[in-house]
Amino acid sequence: MTRLNVNGRVVEVDVEPETPLLWALRDTLGLTGTKYGCGVALCGACTVHVDGAATRSCTLTVQDTEGKKITTIEGLAPDGKLTKVQEAWIAEQVPQCGYCQVGMMMAVSALLREKPRPTDADIDAAITNICRCGTYARVRKAIHRAAQA
Amino acid sequence: MNAVNPKLSRRTFVVSAAAGGLALGFHLPLGGKRAARAAAPGTEVNAWIVIAPDDTVTIRVARSEMGQGTQTGLCMLVAEELDCDWSKVRPEFASTNEHIRRKRIWGSMSTGGSQGIRGSQDYVRKAGAAAREMLVAAAAARWKVPAADCTVEKGVIAHKGSGRMLRYGEVAAEAAKLDPPKDVKLREPKDWKIAGKPTARFDIPDKVMGKPVYAIDVRLPGMVYAAIKQCPVFGGKVKSFDEAAIKDKKGFIKALSLDDAAGGAVVVVADTYWHAKRALEALPVVWDDEANKKVSDETIAAFLKAGLEAADVPAARSDGDVKAELAKGGKTASADYAVPFQNHATMEPMNATAVVTADRIDVWVATQNSEASAAAAARASGMPLENIEIHKMMLGGGFGRRGGSQEPTAQVVRVAKAIGRPVQLIWSREEDMQHGRYRPVTMARMRATLGADGLPTAWWTRVSGQSIMYYFNPSMIRNGVDFHTLGGLHDMPYTVPNVLVDFAMRNTHVPSGFWRGVKSNENGFYRESFVDELAHAAGADPYQYRRKLLQGARAKRDLAVLDVVAEKAGWGKPLPPGQFHGIAVFAAYASYNAAVVEISMQGGEVKVERVVFAIDSGHVVNPDSVVAQIEGGIVWALTATMMGEITIKDGRVEQSNFHDYPMLKIDRMPKIETVLMPSGGFWGGVGEPGVSPIAPALCNAIFAATGKRIRSLPLLKHGLIKA
Numbered sequence: 001m002t003r004l005n006v007n008g009r010v011v012e013v014d015v016e017p018e019t020p021l022l023w024a025l026r027d028t029l030g031l032t033g034t035k036y037g038c039g040v041a042l043c044g045a046c047t048v049h050v051d052g053a054a055t056r057s058c059t060l061t062v063q064d065t066e067g068k069k070i071t072t073i074e075g076l077a078p079d080g081k082l083t084k085v086q087e088a089w090i091a092e093q094v095p096q097c098g099y100c101q102v103g104m105m106m107a108v109s110a111l112l113r114e115k116p117r118p119t120d121a122d123i124d125a126a127i128t129n130i131c132r133c134g135t136y137a138r139v140r141k142a143i144h145r146a147a148q149a
Numbered sequence: 150m151n152a153v154n155p156k157l158s159r160r161t162f163v164v165s166a167a168a169g170g171l172a173l174g175f176h177l178p179l180g181g182k183r184a185a186r187a188a189a190p191g192t193e194v195n196a197w198i199v200i201a202p203d204d205t206v207t208i209r210v211a212r213s214e215m216g217q218g219t220q221t222g223l224c225m226l227v228a229e230e231l232d233c234d235w236s237k238v239r240p241e242f243a244s245t246n247e248h249i250r251r252k253r254i255w256g257s258m259s260t261g262g263s264q265g266i267r268g269s270q271d272y273v274r275k276a277g278a279a280a281r282e283m284l285v286a287a288a289a290a291r292w293k294v295p296a297a298d299c300t301v302e303k304g305v306i307a308h309k310g311s312g313r314m315l316r317y318g319e320v321a322a323e324a325a326k327l328d329p330p331k332d333v334k335l336r337e338p339k340d341w342k343i344a345g346k347p348t349a350r351f352d353i354p355d356k357v358m359g360k361p362v363y364a365i366d367v368r369l370p371g372m373v374y375a376a377i378k379q380c381p382v383f384g385g386k387v388k389s390f391d392e393a394a395i396k397d398k399k400g401f402i403k404a405l406s407l408d409d410a411a412g413g414a415v416v417v418v419a420d421t422y423w424h425a426k427r428a429l430e431a432l433p434v435v436w437d438d439e440a441n442k443k444v445s446d447e448t449i450a451a452f453l454k455a456g457l458e459a460a461d462v463p464a465a466r467s468d469g470d471v472k473a474e475l476a477k478g479g480k481t482a483s484a485d486y487a488v489p490f491q492n493h494a495t496m497e498p499m500n501a502t503a504v505v506t507a508d509r510i511d512v513w514v515a516t517q518n519s520e521a522s523a524a525a526a527a528r529a530s531g532m533p534l535e536n537i538e539i540h541k542m543m544l545g546g547g548f549g550r551r552g553g554s555q556e557p558t559a560q561v562v563r564v565a566k567a568i569g570r571p572v573q574l575i576w577s578r579e580e581d582m583q584h585g586r587y588r589p590v591t592m593a594r595m596r597a598t599l600g601a602d603g604l605p606t607a608w609w610t611r612v613s614g615q616s617i618m619y620y621f622n623p624s625m626i627r628n629g630v631d632f633h634t635l636g637g638l639h640d641m642p643y644t645v646p647n648v649l650v651d652f653a654m655r656n657t658h659v660p661s662g663f664w665r666g667v668k669s670n671e672n673g674f675y676r677e678s679f680v681d682e683l684a685h686a687a688g689a690d691p692y693q694y695r696r697k698l699l700q701g702a703r704a705k706r707d708l709a710v711l712d713v714v715a716e717k718a719g720w721g722k723p724l725p726p727g728q729f730h731g732i733a734v735f736a737a738y739a740s741y742n743a744a745v746v747e748i749s750m751q752g753g754e755v756k757v758e759r760v761v762f763a764i765d766s767g768h769v770v771n772p773d774s775v776v777a778q779i780e781g782g783i784v785w786a787l788t789a790t791m792m793g794e795i796t797i798k799d800g801r802v803e804q805s806n807f808h809d810y811p812m813l814k815i816d817r818m819p820k821i822e823t824v825l826m827p828s829g830g831f832w833g834g835v836g837e838p839g840v841s842p843i844a845p846a847l848c849n850a851i852f853a854a855t856g857k858r859i860r861s862l863p864l865l866k867h868g869l870i871k872a
Contacts, residue, residue: 032365132493
């Protein structure tokens with residue numbers, strides 16, 4: 001049994017300690033908002049927050065997250081009210097297929113916490129998620145919109 | 150912990166009597182109730198439209214939604230003719246099973262070829278108009294007044310003389326009993342009130358909260374997971390595998406092989422996907438893969454090259470006498486071009502989930518063609534189509550990968566049948582990279598002779614390579630010519646007196662398939678790079694040179710989009726220091742498209758600064774979605790042009806994940822300016838046209854910057870960008 005702190009709740013999961021957090025979230029806890037894209041931390045679809053930092057959950061083991069606070073998309077807006085990132089995403093009509101967007105928004109939320117007014121260069125350096133539909137132009141606009149909200 | 154709870158019970162399998170079917174009472178182990186089709190409360194006025202007493206209008210959409218906005222766009226077109234209140238419209242996917250039972254009542258369920266709107270606009274608008282007429286007739290009958298004396302505003306019917314009013318929700322049940330009108334008049338696009346305006350997509354609010362249940366997110370009671378490994382060499386079979394070696398692995402349930410005509414695969418089933426994947430990695434497998442083991446990029450290139458040299462190959466177009474004209478000599482140009490295989494790499498890896506019982510199959514899958522999915526499930530199981538439901542989920546990317554071939558559905562049905570439990574089968578990203586249905590590999594040899602005015606008097610295009618139709622629909626190949634493969638070449642808009650376009654079909658063991666912008670992408674690169682070469686050979690400006698070739702009556706729309714991008718990009722005016730641009734025009738998917746790409750060279754690397762794009766798609770239903778599709782198409786094309794390449798060695802794909810099949814990311818994004826210029830009178834596609842002119846416009850800009858002509862892709866292998 002491993003103890004996880006996910007979205008403000010402590011749960012016990014019966015998985016091997018080396019299980020990637022991604023699969024514990026998806027298959028054991030049913031939190032399927034976090035997506036599998038590559039399994040090797042290259043695409044960012046599985047991005048969650050670990051103690052507030054954007055982290056790719058497909059290569060992070062469950063044992064490495066013990067005692068740390070994990071936030072997934074399901075916990076991003078805990079009171080049901082959209083965050084300013086989510087609102088900007090709607091205003092700019094960012095998502096297409098949407099599959100990568102959860103990871104994208106998790107990465108952006110962490111960036112804005114660190115740098116509330118990011119420059120384009122900050123965005124280029126921090127947002128390395130892959131979007132195959134090609135929403136990047138709108139992602140950039142939405143980040144600036146959220147920063148000004 | 151709040152598990153995502155897919156709304157599985159919404160799609161129970163019982164077709165209500167009102168829908169013209171039988172209550173079959175299938176038992177589903179989904180924890181769901183047996184209920185009449187409860188998805189849309191209200192009355193079905195016709196197959197497309199269900200209206201509830203509270204005026205909620207549910208519009209059934211037959212095409213798939215992968216973020217391209219077809220679901221919202223088709224609802225807009227129905228609502229436009231229905232004259233309902235847009236704020237009360239809810240979309241719903243039409244049931245594939247019901248579609249089959251009701252004799253394909255929703256038209257095409259296939260979503261590809263940029264057909265979503267243009268291929269269904271006529272019949273969905275008619276459905277909206279017919280329902281409106283029936284609703285008005287029902288109100289008129291209740292009031293005992295002529296229908297012609299009634300008006301409709303946002304779903305409220307009013308009688309002009311008396312001022313009486315009825316809401317759609319109040320008359321839907323009566324309307325549904327009326328005979329549908331035989332003929333309806335559709336609204337002129339200039340009079341549209343809902344369509345034609347930028348409209349927020351239905352699917353976006355859920356997507357920003359991580360709420361949509363993609364196929365990979367389906368969770369069923371008792372469900373287990375399957376990981377798959379297909380023979381790395383295409384077409385190879387399973388010789389043997391050693392299940393005993395992994396039976397002690399945690400969570401292990403079963404290992405099985407899935408050999409069929411297309412090739413062999415082994416599957417491991419376990420209690421979680423992670424366990425299944427790990428056990429599969431440890432499973433000893435011996436493959437029978439000798440047949441194609443010696444195929445490589447080099448052997449494929451030699452095979453295609455021979456096609457370029459072949460003496461007699463069938464022609465798709467032959468005007469005048471190209472060979473005689475070329476033999477005269479004078480100022481000639483000749484160049485060979487080539488493009489590599491490309492993978493789709495949808496962000497949601499291939500997957501499907503199935504429940505197979507004695508008399509029924511349910512499959513949850515990301516599909517661009519749910520009828521094809523049903524057919525694949527039927528073939529894999531022997532179950533009649535009528536007993537199969539395909540639960541159409543939001544797609545995590547499609548791009549052509551999820552239409553024609555339906556391997557995950559066929560595979561998961563066989564696994565679920567074999568083990569007798571609900572199963573979710575997931576391809577790893579590595580499987581996705583190595584078992585795609587790749588953009589075909591082709592080469593082109595271009596030859597032309599220029600007249601005294603510098604314009605071509607003869608132009609010969611020879612294409613050698615794969616035909617998608619060979620794999621998917623061989624009946625489309627006529628006398629050895631696949632016109633699909635030659636799109637934009639045999640029907641080019643340029644006026645040239647002698648034209649020859651011929652095709653040396655050279656199919657490989659590497660399976661090819663439809664791919665976003667397929668053919669317009671490769672052929673755009675060939676044609677629009679070569680016309681640039683001709684312009685330079687003639688000492689002419691590439692934009693003005695194209696203008697001269699686009700003076701024919703059928704070229705007027707090509708000319709119009711070309712002029713617009715040249716003007717918006719400031720063609721002919723000085724660029725900022727260190728910047729260069731290239732131009733291209735290429736009609737595709739019944740839309741007319743042109744682009745100017747601006748670049749700078751930074752330390753020998755190409756940086757794309759700006760793309761100006763114009764499209765004439767005839768009509769525009771949701772302008773914001775069209776712009777989004779053009780933006781997406783441009784990114785798709787830039788990725789392929791700059792870095793995309795699948796290579797073959799020892800009969801198999803060398804790439805395995807995003808480290809060796811890299812993608813364009815936000816740091817390489819240019820500024821994009823899109824001009825929509827619908828000229829009316831026709832319906833063009835928008836999902837793929839954004840791809841068409843990008844590769845040549847970019848490579849033409851590189852020529853302007855460096856004097857180096859790029860004749861093969863991607864730029865990565867020319868050292869013009871770094872991975």
